[in-house]
Amino acid sequence: MENRKSLPFTDAVIHEVQRFLDIVPFSVPHYALKDISFRGYTIPKSVLREEKQWATPWSFNPKNFLDHNGNFKKNPAFLAFSAGKRACVGESLARMELFIFLVSLLRHFSFSCPEGPDSIDLVPEFSSLANVPRRYEIIATPR
Structure with missing residues (x-):
């Protein structure tokens, strides 16, 4: 883990995979279908694809x-x-494991x-209820 700061591109790839893909097999899309207003807050259609937040969403x-x-x-x-309140309590462990696993491979x-x-093709296949990763x-x- 001490090498993580010296591998910024690897860290960026891991984050981009998580941003771009719903990578959990048989997962439903993780975004709202339209912009929503709730108790004074605006929830955009997809924060991970919001044009104002990402150079190439x-x-x-x-x-x-x-x-x-x-x-x-x-x-x-x-x-x-x-x-x-809904944040994953294991986030730091998951980030560490993703990094170590990918770098080791x-x-x-x-x-x-x-x-x-x-x-x-990075776009998942869509079945009637879920995103399904393509097989390759x-x-x-x-080495």
Whole structure:
């Protein structure tokens, strides 16, 4: 974990994956279907896709979490673990585990797709009730 600050792009990719995708298998979309006003608060259609908060809200772009010097920057609109009373109590542990897991995989393996990287579509498939991750053949080659 002490290397996390020296790997800002990796941290940005992890955050962007969480922002861009509903990554829980068989998960319903995590956003409101329209802007909502509730007790004086405005809840936008999707805070993770709000045009005012993100440079490229509808495409995968880790630069959403990097400043002009390439350093990791937080965005207050990033609420992958919810907020307020409903915030995930295990958020810091989950962030640490995501980072260690991904960095360990990348350290020990090179990943490729038989059809090439351009064949991967990041948009999930939608069934009648859920977002379903697309299936791909991925080759993990030990380094």
